[in-house]
Amino acid sequence: MGDLLTYLPPLARGAGMTIILCLIVGVAGSILGFVIGLARASSIGVLRWISAIYTNFLRGIPLLIILLFTYFALPLLIPGAVFSQLMSGAIGLTLFVSAYIAEVVRGAIESVPRGQYEAAEALGLGFFNKFRYVIVPQAMRVMVPPWVGILLAMIKDSSLVSVIGFVDLTQAGKIVGTTTMQPLWAFVVVGAVYFFICYPLGRFGRWYEKRLSISLARPPGHTADLRAGDLGPA
């Protein structure tokens, strides 16, 4: 156990690396995924088609293969495309995550009823205003739970970057475990750290969901027959 305390710094560094990686991927993957999701839901055939190829391809390949490919194979295909382990990991994970987020975004946008588009258009709202103030806010409510789920999975999937040698939390755990010959303690600590990275995200997700649902809430005592125009039961 005393051994483990001296190995806390490397574990902490590993945790730091994982957090940095996940922040980069979380932000970049979400932005990229959102844009591609909009393309997937677009009425422009070409955009839909290209983004479909993107999402189908990336969702059909194991993350492990994508990471290995980015780190080992890409430099061979594109001279000069040599990435550090962090960059490879970040790129591979971002591409992977963006494909799943794109499909979630597409589904959410398509779940907004046609009547909302028509009402916005009838009022004279142009394309951007329509999406920004009417469609996307409603899509957000549908998007947030699966989106948070994808990010949570990504945090745990990020442990795979250890196979390209990147010293993230998992890799640090492996090294510490073999060095101290106490793999059990090492991995218990590693697991706990992952949990404490994930937990706040899960809580945030639930809080954000609640905030978005305020407009669906009915005042207490209100008779609850389903009325035309409602989104459904609160």
Next chain:
Amino acid sequence: MISVTDLHKSFGKVEVLKGMSCEIAASEVVCLIGPSGSGKSTFLRCLNLLESITAGTVIINGHDLGDPKLNKITVRKDVGMVFQQFNLFPHLKVLDNIMLAPLKVGKKDRPATERKALELLDKVGLSDKADAYPSALSGGQQQRVAIARALAMDPAVMLFDEPTSALDPETVGDVLEVMKRLAEEGMTMVVVSHEMGFAREVADRVIFIDEGLIVEEGKPSEMFDTPRHERTRAFLRRVS
């Protein structure tokens, strides 16, 4: 105000409007009646370009809807629409629903827009609901908010697509009241509706549409009491 000449509309191979022509003057209230599938709603939706025009000419408040250079937004600022399913924005409070379009489409003065919105809300009898969300309102209240929302853009023409068909019978009256007052104030209105009582009382003209064509039109008393065509008579028998 509205001039329709030989309007044709097809969805793919299916021709829904087969050459309709009519003129609607400013401040006129026209009711469109007819069986389901006759093309009444499609006709209405062509007037604000929610449906594109396949052939024919439509000129509304000076805008030629067939002009390829025409910006749809310009037309829609002049033409308000009220839908059967209300289509209020559920994530916005009632007042924000009304203010959204005026704020984002040109007029950006927030205090003035807010005052106007509150006036409109008062006009439809829902001043106390300004801060409520649509989900807290009954169907009739939502529809009245929808009317206020459409009026916020100061349209020259108001289109109503079966505004009371989705409402409980008790609340139908409230909405028709608002529409009646609007008519009395001189708004040009085109209403697709099954509410024959409203048509008889408020409309200046009733147009009977069947299978994509105007069969008959005339003053409400003429249409309801002495219809000339057999198809009109058959329809009126079925709905009374």
